[in-house]
Amino acid sequence: MMWKISTAALHVTAAAATVVNPHVWPWALGAVAANHATITAAGLWPRSTLLGPNWTRLPGSAGTDRSVAVSIDDGPDAAVTPRVLEILDQYDAQATFFCIGTRVLQRRELAREIVARGHTIENHSFSHPNYFSLLGPRAMDAQVAAGQDVIATVTGYTPHFFRAPAGLRNPFLDTVLRRHGLQLASWTRRGFDTVTNDADTVLERLAHGLAGGDILVLHDGNGARDLAGQPVIYDVLPRLLDHLVARNLTPITLRAALSAN
Numbered sequence: 001m002m003w004k005i006s007t008a009a010l011h012v013t014a015a016a017a018t019v020v021n022p023h024v025w026p027w028a029l030g031a032v033a034a035n036h037a038t039i040t041a042a043g044l045w046p047r048s049t050l051l052g053p054n055w056t057r058l059p060g061s062a063g064t065d066r067s068v069a070v071s072i073d074d075g076p077d078a079a080v081t082p083r084v085l086e087i088l089d090q091y092d093a094q095a096t097f098f099c100i101g102t103r104v105l106q107r108r109e110l111a112r113e114i115v116a117r118g119h120t121i122e123n124h125s126f127s128h129p130n131y132f133s134l135l136g137p138r139a140m141d142a143q144v145a146a147g148q149d150v151i152a153t154v155t156g157y158t159p160h161f162f163r164a165p166a167g168l169r170n171p172f173l174d175t176v177l178r179r180h181g182l183q184l185a186s187w188t189r190r191g192f193d194t195v196t197n198d199a200d201t202v203l204e205r206l207a208h209g210l211a212g213g214d215i216l217v218l219h220d221g222n223g224a225r226d227l228a229g230q231p232v233i234y235d236v237l238p239r240l241l242d243h244l245v246a247r248n249l250t251p252i253t254l255r256a257a258l259s260a261n
Contacts, residue, residue, distance in 0.1 A: 046167025052174030055185040060261035063213035071096040074221030076110040091241040093251040098163045101126035101150040123147040123159040133168035190217035197224040199235035
């Protein structure tokens with residue numbers, strides 16, 4: 001990967017320059033520090049492609065036609081996911097569920113129901129640690145591998161995509177994903193429905209400027225609740241799907257986009 005080559009070259013050049021002329025060490029150190037800061041910033045920006053391939057939009061023909069991908073994170077949730085599935089059924093819409101391995105283990109039948117209704121389940125790590133982006137390569141690999149194994153064992157389908165918890169990652173992730181044959185997927189736009197309890201605001205974030213090829217994110221797990229105590233997704237999802245119908249946009253799964261590409 002280009003960033004690995006350029007980073008290694010920078011370190012070698014900085015070290016060599018310091019050996020030849022010790023007086024340049026402040027500049028050499030500054031260059032190395034700036035390089036590390038850039039890599040760190042890339043990991044903290046979910047839509048960055050600096051650290052490796054990252055779907056922020058649907059590729060190829062799927063990205064240029066009237067298709068969009070609705071992705072739903074952090075489930076399955078016993079209280080919320082069944083209603084989400086009902087809403088999707090009402091619109092004959094397919095979605096991509098990025099599920100947490102431990103929750104799949106806890107709700108095996110619900111995970112199988114997601115797949116039985118024509119949706120796909122992809123890997124959102126085994127336990128969704130908030131410190132995922134701080135993990136070393138071995139611990140990161142363990143999270144990804146366990147998520148793969150659980151989802152494949154429970155549903156019979158091996159995930160093709162991975163989404164990092166909160167979208168945050170570090171330079172180790174790309175190698176891990178390559179090892180497991182996974183494609184990183186972030187999003188084009190998200191509603192921040194884990195922290196915003198106003199459905200109108202969440203919908204505006206998702207629908208404003210919406211176009212074919214967009215990847216959208218909502219949550220059936222860890223989602224905010226409105227003033228009546230109902231999950232925000234209950235109000236947002238049907239209105240979002242109505243918006244897609246009005247715009248002649250078709251929701252497809254990421255796996256369908258991969259096959260089309």
